[in-house]
Amino acid sequence: MPPRLYRFRTASKSSPKTLLLGLFALALAIVLLKLLLPFLLLGALGYGGWKVWQWRQQRQQEQEAARQAREEYLDKIFYRMVRQHHGEFTALDFAMETQLPTAAAKKFLHQKAIDFDAQFKTTAEGQVLYCFSSPAMTSGSVQASSGTGSLEDNQD
Numbered sequence: 001m002p003p004r005l006y007r008f009r010t011a012s013k014s015s016p017k018t019l020l021l022g023l024f025a026l027a028l029a030i031v032l033l034k035l036l037l038p039f040l041l042l043g044a045l046g047y048g049g050w051k052v053w054q055w056r057q058q059r060q061q062e063q064e065a066a067r068q069a070r071e072e073y074l075d076k077i078f079y080r081m082v083r084q085h086h087g088e089f090t091a092l093d094f095a096m097e098t099q100l101p102t103a104a105a106k107k108f109l110h111q112k113a114i115d116f117d118a119q120f121k122t123t124a125e126g127q128v129l130y131c132f133s134s135p136a137m138t139s140g141s142v143q144a145s146s147g148t149g150s151l152e153d154n155q156d
Contacts, residue, residue: 091130
């Protein structure tokens with residue numbers, strides 16, 4: 001049996017009804033698009049704004065978590081240094097231990113001195129020695145002498 005040959009249809013002629021129906025559908029699509037375009041743009045703008053707000057919230061949460069982690073890290077080093085140095089150390093000691101700039105170390109120690117009602121001494125070299133005392137420390141509390149005073153007395 002010989003193979004069957006199929007004839008492909010050539011482009012058929014469109015009837016006026018089909019052409020008119022196609023033009024009507026195109027016109028309807030254009031009108032709907034024109035009517036819905038403001039709403040589509042508003043929706044896209046709203047979605048974009050929502051995504052930006054989400055990104056900003058996430059970024060703020062990450063920054064807050066990083067700030068808290070840094071604060072915990074500095075507190076841990078601070079308490080360790082208080083124990084190791086029997087409550088007496090300079091801002092330079094703290095800056096070297098934490099790798100903070102000296103100004104940031106001084107600011108941190110100043111706040112801790114206020115929080116814990118610390119005293120300070122001036123060394124022979126002129127450095128300020130922060131003195132944090134606790135009854136739990138074996139060396140006892142820091143005694144006030146002529147070279148000691150509270151931090152509020154010596155504000156820069």
